[in-house]
Amino acid sequence: MQTPSAFRRRIGQLLMAWMLCGALASGAAVPSALAQPAAPATEAAADFKTRLPQWQNALERAANRIAGGDLANTEYETLRADLAKIQQEVREAGAAAVAARDTAQRMLDALGPPPAQGAPPEEAGIAAERKRLSQTIAEVEGRTKQTELIVTRADILLRTAADQRMTQLTEQIVRRGPVPLLPATWAALPEQMSYVQERIGRAFGIVMGDGEWRERLYGLGALAALLFLVAWPVRRVLLRRYGHRALEERPSYRQRVVAMAVEALARCLVPVVPTLVLSGALVGLLRDAADAGPLTALVVGVSGGLTAFFLVTGIARATLAPDHPSWQLANLDPDSARRLVRRVPLAMVGLALAGTGIVLSEGMFTPPELRSITGFGTMALIAVSLLFLYPDHLWLAAPPPEAEGTDGCGCPDGEAAGPDVTLPPAASAVPEAEAKAEAEEAPPARPRVVGLRLRLLIGAVALASLAASGAGYLVGAIYASKLMLTTLVIGGVLLVARGVLRELLCVLLERGSGQVAEVRDIVIATDRGRRMLGQAGRTLIDGLLLTVAAFFLLPLTGMTLSEMKGLADGFLSGITVGGVRIAPGDIMSALMVLGVVIAVTRFVQRQLDERILGRVNMDDGVRNSIRMGVGYLGTTMAVLMSVGTLGLDLSSLAMIASALSVGIGFGLQNVVSNFISGLIMLVERPVKVGDWVVVNGLEGTVRRISVRATEIQTFQRASVIIPNSEFISKAVVNWTLKDKTTRIEIKVRIAYDTDARQVYALLLKIGYGHAQVLRNPEPIVMFRDFGPSGPEFELRCFVANTEHIIPVRNELRMRILEQFREHGIRMPFDQQTVHMPKVEAMLEALLTERRAQAGVPELQVVADAGKVVPLADTLTDRGPRTAT
The missing domain is CATH 1.20.5 (Single alpha-helices involved in coiled-coils or other helix-helix interfaces)
Known part of the structure; x- marks a missing residue:
């Protein structure tokens, strides 16, 4: 092992x-490794040389087509897609070239500078490698310039095509066609009507004559019936349970918003969704059929009219609540709301028919004269339908809440003058009947009319469109009418969606329990954070709804989807100003990264403080230092990540920082000093959160140590903000730096005739008798000095926590006073002798003269010790005296 x-x-x-x-x-x-980059670089160069002629030829073809003019919609979209694809490919090739150039430049820098003139030549292999890298860099820079040229040329072609397209649209709008009121226009009407009827009949014959098409149409009819049978009960259930209903009290705003959303959902989406599904299916089926264009236009026009009808009427009933005025959100008079709701469907029928007529005339390639006459009738129908909703009595505002049940003056009935108002005699003498007659003769207050300017604008556009179509400018009239009507419909729908989304956001922020509330409290725990989140959420909702509105409205201005995408990309990519690219997309991304990282940092701080440091027996100051350190680290990371997201060059920032260093040194030296002092305080911790400190005569408890200053809360509950440099550069008294054990001193003075050892024993007994006084160190009594009025003693004892100083000190003083009174120990007053010779001589002479005149013996007093002294000798003494 x-x-x-x-x-x-x-x-x-x-x-x-x-x-x-x-x-x-x-x-x-x-x-x-040195030889490895050569092969990919060679392949990239060969691929670029192969694709460069293809890109140039594609640009030449696009330029020739744009020069020919009269670009159709599909052709314009194809042209934009091809040019965008070329730009994307060229940018990728340019990015690869830049990467290859940077790699070659780093390798060249690694070889070092070439030998100076007169120096020994470098090794042959190194010189050959240096030459190869220099040639590679020059070649790659040439490719980079060619890619920039191609991208610029493609961008110019895109702009030229867009300008040409806008010019064509403008010419179409201002182009004058046949005047519908002239006899010549009506003369060509029969022939053109027969042509249109023939086309429509042929389309219906093709579709209905084929057995397969009939089976498809029967299937769609069965699907429509099924959707209706499913949607109608759902609509009834939603309206009955969550819609407008009778209540004893006026519902809250949130209840009204929820009911409005349910009513709009039931009355709009339930019929709209089946309509769009069926129309989409029909258009998909008819796309493959030959000569089915008129039938497709009919389906699109009818479905669009029905969709607009259901949306507008449903939102009107959901917002105005004619049957239950207490649920209304539009703030209209109930009678006006009911009249308006009755007129809205009739007006929408006319507008739906007019929209269907416009779609049919555009989709069936109607001849000019017939289109002019039908267009004029359509514009007349639109004007009549809109003017049908114009009268002021349909838009009267509801009375203010305080005016309900009043006498017309804003006061409750019978309390117009108020309880504390005394009428003059002349007014009180007016008979009641005359007062009522005067009130009846007074003109009633004129109700306020809602939306007058908007209705004037709509009416003006409708009448101008009618006049333009009558003068032959049908395209411009249709353009203005479509833009106006679509804006109204989309604006109404998005306003409803805005109210619902904002209310959902409020519910999310105010929810008290549940999983959503738990997640919200984990991410944001403070009320201030919730308010900021609410404001950011409302701003985001408005931005998203504006984006949706632009997505629907911009195509009406002639802008295609590819142009909208290009506009969005151009906006997000930004512009270059003075060599610096300002990109809103990068700025929003950087702000998002900054906010997310700071939010994560705050979340980590809170979790670290509550779940880890809070469960460990750790000093509050250490916890605060760790928490603040994590916060500084997270903030630094957030700033660096946001700067990286912006794509800023840190070298340029370093140059700016060096240029500003002098100004910062002079102008912000106090801020920098306080910042460095705050870091020193967090690391060295001479003062920490919770300490009892005295600085510059201010005494209190440290509550918070931030980057610039420290917050101290005095014992009067006042917050004092002290710069951090004051704690580093000046003397600071910290009562709780190392230990919270604190000594208490209580000074006591007694009379000279008191037994000093008795006082010593009593004070020591009082010190040992208090429960919060420590036994180690033990209490002691000091005979401090012989004072002018009596001996001076001092009781010294220790408590374990500085927070107990004031209550323990008060309790000890109370016990000392009680024990001294119980044992007859007297604490004397301060005695001072004041000599005034002139005044004393004058008083003595005056008293002597008075005694001589009255024959009264010398007045004497009994002093405190029982000694009889003359009155004159007591003039400069203090204390109680007894005259005899």
Whole structure:
């Protein structure tokens, strides 16, 4: 059996052998490692040379097609996709080239600078390797410049295509077509109507004449019936249990939001989802059929109209609650809400028919004259439908809550003047009937009208679209109407979603129990953190809803999905200003990383303090130092990770820091000094949390040590913020630095005629008699001095904790006073002799003269010791006297 020393020697030998083998292997691999990058670099160069002509030819074809003009939607999307693919491939090749250049540059730097002129030449292999690396770097830099050129050219082509596309859209909007009110336009109507009917009849004949298509349509009809049978009971259950219902008291805001969400879900999504499913299935089936374009346009138009109808009417009833005004969220007068809800379906029928007509005219390639006439009728239907909702009596605001049940002045009935108001005699003499008549003659307050500006804007757009279509500008009129109506529908839906999501966030933050509450308390335990999370959540909800609105509205402006994606990528990638790239995406990522790492740091601090340090018998100061150290480490890591996410060059930051060092040295020297002092306090711990300290005349308990300052709470419960440098550079009294055991001194003065040994014994007995006074060290009594009024004693005793000083001191003084009174021990007053010769002479002369005049003998007094003295001798004494 090997001894421990032999075993250790054996292990050491094995480790040395392993390290020697590794060194030999690495040394043998150096030449191969130097030669290894040559093969991948050669392959990358060959691949780049092969693909470069392909990229250039693709760019030439795209440039020629853009120069031809009149790009269709599908062609424009294909062109953008091809150019984006080329950009992606070229960027990848450029990134590979940059990586190869950096590798070659590091290897070249490892060879060192070339020999100076006149110096001995370097070894031939090193010189050849230096030449090869220099050529590689030059070649790779050339590839990098070519990739930058291709990317720039592709970006120019994309911008040119987008500008051309926008120009085409603008020309279409402002282009004037046939005027619908002219006789020439109506003259071509019969021929064009027959053409459209023929197309629609052919489409229906193809679909209905085929047995397979009929079976598919029958299957879709059965699916529609099944969905209806399932959705309708679900709708009734949701409305009955969670929707608007009669209650004795007005429901809270949260109850109204929940009921509104349930009503909107039942009245909107339940009919909308089957409609979209069926229409999507029909469009998918008709896509493979020949000459089925009119039928596809009909399906899309009808499904879009039904979807808009269900959404708007459902949200209107959910928000206005006409049958239960107490559940209303729109703050409208109940009568106005009921009238508005009755008119909304009629208006939506007109708008749905108008939208279906627009989709049909665009999808069936309707001839210009027929499209102009039907478009004018559609715009008229839209204007009439919107103006049907325009009257002010539909938008009267509800009275304020305090006005309910009042006399019109905002006060309850019979209490208009208030209990403490006394009317003048002239007013009190007015008969009651005359007062009522005056009240009836007074004009009633005019109710407030809601949404007047928005309704004026909508009405103006509707009338302008009607006038534009009547003048022949049908495309512009349709464009404005579609944008307006889609904005209204999407805005209403997203406002409802905003209220629901915000209320769900409030429920999450206010939930008192459950798994969600436990997870929330683990991540964020303080009320301040919850408020910050709530504000951040509301901001995030608004941002997401705005993104959704932009996703639906931007295509109406002529922007395609690829353009939207490119716009988002361009926004997130940022712009370059003065050689510095400002990327909102990187900034948001850095902020997210910073927030997540700091949140994790706070979570680790809290768990470490509560679950580990809290269960160990550890001093509070040590716990605070560990907690603060973890916080500083986490914050530093968060800052470094966020800087890395931003992609900032630390060398440039170092240059900026060196430039600012002088200013920091002069302007922020106190801040830096306090920061360093705080670190010293956390490491050296001359003062820690919980200590009783006295600094600069301020006495209190240390509550918190932060980066810049330390918080001290005085015994008056006042918080004092003291810079950390005060604790390092000045004298500080720390009562609890090493030990909390503290001595108490109580001074006592007695009369000279008192038995000193009796007083000594009583004080010692009182010290030993207190339960919180320590026996080791034991209490002692000191005969301090002979004072001017009597002997002075001092009771000295120790307590285990500084927190007991004040109550123990008070209790000892109370017992001393009680024992002294019980044993007749007197504590004298301070005695002082004041000599005023002139005043004494004047008083003595006055008293002598008065006695001589009255024939009265000299007045005497009995002093404290029973001695009879003249009155004049007592003028400068203090204490009680008895006259005789």
